[in-house]
Amino acid sequence: MNPAFKNLSISQLTALVTILEVRNLSHAARRLGTSQSTLSRSLTQFRKALGDPLMVRQGREYVLTERALALVEPMQAVLEQLQSITATPDFLPHECQRRFTMAGSDHVAQYILPSLLEDLASMAPGVSIDFVSWQANRFDWLVSGSVDLITSMVEDAPDDIHGRVIGEDVAVCCMRGDHPLAATKNLTLDQFLGWPHMKISAGGDKDSFVDAYLHHKGLARELRLTVPYYSAAMTALQGSDMLLVLPEHIAQTWTEQANLTWRPLTFLDHRFRYWVAWHRRTHTSQEQQWFRHFVYQHCRGSQFLSPSGLANDA
Known part of the structure; x- marks a missing residue:
């Protein structure tokens, strides 16, 4: 396992996936019910841990790096599995x-x-x-x-x-x-x-x-x-x-x-x-x-x- 993921909590994983999905810190903060500054600090930690910028500016928007694109789908799958385990079925x-x-x-x-x-x-x-x-x-x-x-x-x-x-x-x-x-x-x-x-x-x-x-x-x-x-x-x-x-x-x-x-x-x-x-x-x-x-x-x-x-x- 990549050392960067060893101590990653579910909430941190959710924050990272949301940031990469939305590609906008203010929008991601509203979705998660937290502040933009908190997510900005989290993104800095993710970039350092993964050794990749994850998102780079292109004009007025952000685009994902190849490393980030490769991470999004498997991390989404992990979150879905965790949610299915913890969810109470009807x-x-x-x-x-x-x-x-x-x-x-x-x-x-x-x-x-x-x-x-x-x-x-x-x-x-x-x-x-x-x-x-x-x-x-x-x-x-x-x-x-x-x-x-x-x-x-x-x-x-x-x-x-x-x-x-x-x-x-x-x-x-x-x-x-x-x-x-x-x-x-x-x-x-x-x-x-x-x-x-x-x-x-x-x-x-x-x-x-x-x-x-x-x-x-x-x-x-x-x-x-x-x-x-x-x-x-x-x-x-x-x-x-x-x-x-x-x-x-x-x-x-x-x-x-x-x-x-x-x-x-x-x-x-x-x-x-x-x-x-x-x-x-x-x-x-x-x-x-x-x-x-x-x-x-x-x-x-x-x-x-x-x-x-x-x-x-x-």
């Missing part, structure tokens, strides 16, 4: 050809994903989705890029995780419709602990706050069954005496579909917050921005998720 969903990996619970997959895919087919037919089961606190999936986006209950996320609140919900106790506790309007702590319990292990953290509350009081519950999916829990709950703590909107959906009912947990107050969350490395990507807003809107508008909180960027 994002058009219907032209996007990409596969996103989205993590969430089987409840999201069953009740939200179908309508999301239906709208996706018309809005962005080239976009595909891999849906995986979210495991609580596996934020390393977002860090590594194996997952682009999660939709779940999130607590204590690392600083490099960005998110947007979908909504809030309260914790309730779900049971079969003819359970002995179904006749009770408000469960007491003793009644809650008098029966075996079930836990859903996949997805966000749904009930560790219960065990933390009990531990603080020197108490514990009998955890008889742990299953990874909401669908399995709903089936198992109908044929047992077990109790299950879960979000109210899910319990309400279940009561409309199966022989189940729910009661509030009056002895303890806990609110779930649902998030769309992503890693900061994808924060400014136009494709990722579009996709997470698309998912967010579907989650907010779903009849199976009735958010009560305001949506905020975090």
Whole structure:
């Protein structure tokens, strides 16, 4: 490389190309938004560095030297390449050809994903989705890029995780419709602990706050069954005496579909917050921005998720 170009910045290269294109310092200064004296000093530096006058006067005008003529086209090409690299292309969903990996619970997959895919087919037919089961606190999936986006209950996320609140919900106790506790309007702590319990292990953290509350009081519950999916829990709950703590909107959906009912947990107050969350490395990507807003809107508008909180960027 010619030593003259080793320390040449993009702004200096732009100034040199403009001077050679316009061949008039005052006109070049107006185009670049600078002063004529500044460009005059720059031209002197360019002439010295390149060992060539670059422009010479001919009558009342300037003409380029052979050296300058040979430089103009390749320098223009370099600038165009730099501009194409740094320019942000317009994002058009219907032209996007990409596969996103989205993590969430089987409840999201069953009740939200179908309508999301239906709208996706018309809005962005080239976009595909891999849906995986979210495991609580596996934020390393977002860090590594194996997952682009999660939709779940999130607590204590690392600083490099960005998110947007979908909504809030309260914790309730779900049971079969003819359970002995179904006749009770408000469960007491003793009644809650008098029966075996079930836990859903996949997805966000749904009930560790219960065990933390009990531990603080020197108490514990009998955890008889742990299953990874909401669908399995709903089936198992109908044929047992077990109790299950879960979000109210899910319990309400279940009561409309199966022989189940729910009661509030009056002895303890806990609110779930649902998030769309992503890693900061994808924060400014136009494709990722579009996709997470698309998912967010579907989650907010779903009849199976009735958010009560305001949506905020975090």
